[in-house]
Amino acid sequence: MKQFYGTTLPNPLMLGTAQYPSPAILEQAFRDSGAGVATVSLRREGAGGTGQSFWQMIQSLGVHILPNTAGCHTVKEAVTTAHMAREVFDTKWIKLELIGHTDSLQPDVFQLVEAARILTDDGFQVFPYTTEDLIVAERLLEAGCEVLMPWGAPIGSGRGLNNEYALRAMRAEFPEVPLVVDAGIGLPSHAAHAMELGYDAVLLNTAVARAGDPVAMARAMMKGVEAGRLAYDADPIEARDMAEASTPVIGKAFLS
């Protein structure tokens, strides 16, 4: 398994921590699924306060913490949030999210590259939430990113992989770079799909947190990524147009 900035993850499932019915359910979803990374949204107002119980609870999960800049619309906001995250969680990791469009929550890739460069120069290890555009991906790598996180579909939409062709192309173009499908996953089959394409991990939040039974859905997602990973490593057969019988028919006696 590829390393993420020198860290080997226990498994390919990264879960967000927003929107669960309660912290107790969040905790159980992590425990029962075994997800190895928790993303945490930092809202500016919370950073100065004392006794941030919720963040302490996330830290006590004992998983890798990937703070994010969710909801940031400008480079300045994202950089400020990243600095706060580093202080609160004592980690260089930052999931860089720069929203460019209100309805699709599509990343603003121009600002994304700029912020990635600033943060990398400042010692951060950046996980950029990007589109499937290959040139943007190149620019992000040039800016110092060692991981890429293209979207599957718009955040929270649960549509699965909207552009399988482009995600395949990205995998083929950057065979050595750890790639994570981030956003748009709704079902375990979507998560499996990403892994079958050779992706290294899947990051999702809404599909689990807003499911009727978040704990069960977290477990299902883990089974999805595991199935997809196993299948990818097992070298699946090629799809073809005509049937290919698994036993030869020539020479067999048959009755009419």
Add this chain to the structure above:
Amino acid sequence: MTVYSVIGAGVAGLAVATELVARGAEVQIFDPSGPPGPHGCSWWAGGMLAPWCEYENAEEPVLRLGQEAISWWAQHTEVTHRGTLVVANRRDLPDLRRFSRRTEGFRAVSTEIADLEPELHGFSKGLFFEQEAHLDPRKALMDLYKGLKDNGVPFHKTLAPPQLKHAIDCRGLHARETLHDLRGVKGEMLVIRCPDVTLIRPVRLLHPRMPLYIVPRGDGIYMLGATMIESEDSSRITARSMLELLSAAYALNPAFGEAEVLEIGVDLRPAFPDNLPRIRRLGHTIYANGLYRHGYLLAPALARGVADLALHNTHSEMVDEDRA
């Protein structure tokens, strides 16, 4: 005769005191902040008695225990029985379908929306929870307070003396030095006045991130709530929160754009990790806490649980620890 000392005069403390008095116990109340007022988070509540709607994102006890609340409150204050109307913007109709799958006790409405709330504009689909009710939280607190005074319950505007026997601690977040798993969840709300719009029941507008609702308080006054943020800083509302709250009102009827903003409320809800209330007896003190966003909905069940434990030593399901 045993005198029970209730500490804290928010919705939890007043409900517990009221229940104890109703069962014939002798009670005194301590709260250094005095009678109910803006210092307590229950002052800022919505006052919806909406167990069926709340079940969308809460555990089963909220649905079951919350149903006791309507009749309990009707004995002590004015309760308005007009149900709850849940609507969604056209683009959020998947959220309405999801809401309908997760809840019960409603009927789907379309053209009926115009009969229920003629001034709701542009909503073609909704859910009507007819059995739900609402109250005015501030009036409810004052009614409990007056009822206790009328029953001769002494009210001490002081800190409770240490080493009290038969103490019942209902101080919300102030009790966290003892209740270490208690946390604060930030909530923000607005009170607006808009005589141009008439809504006669709580209306919820489904939103992907928070349950936004508007509760009529009469005389053209509405309460708009409420954000839910995992933060323990209650110093101020953010521009984003205010935008979201006002946008919700504006989406329900653009005439809300002319509303006057009367009040901005910010406070922290006391909550345990599963967001359900707890009763704990530690030594001489019974702690009743963690009502979260269900202060008025679950205070009656909490009060009954405390009275059962204090008077009869029976353990309701809310009791999670007893080290008397």
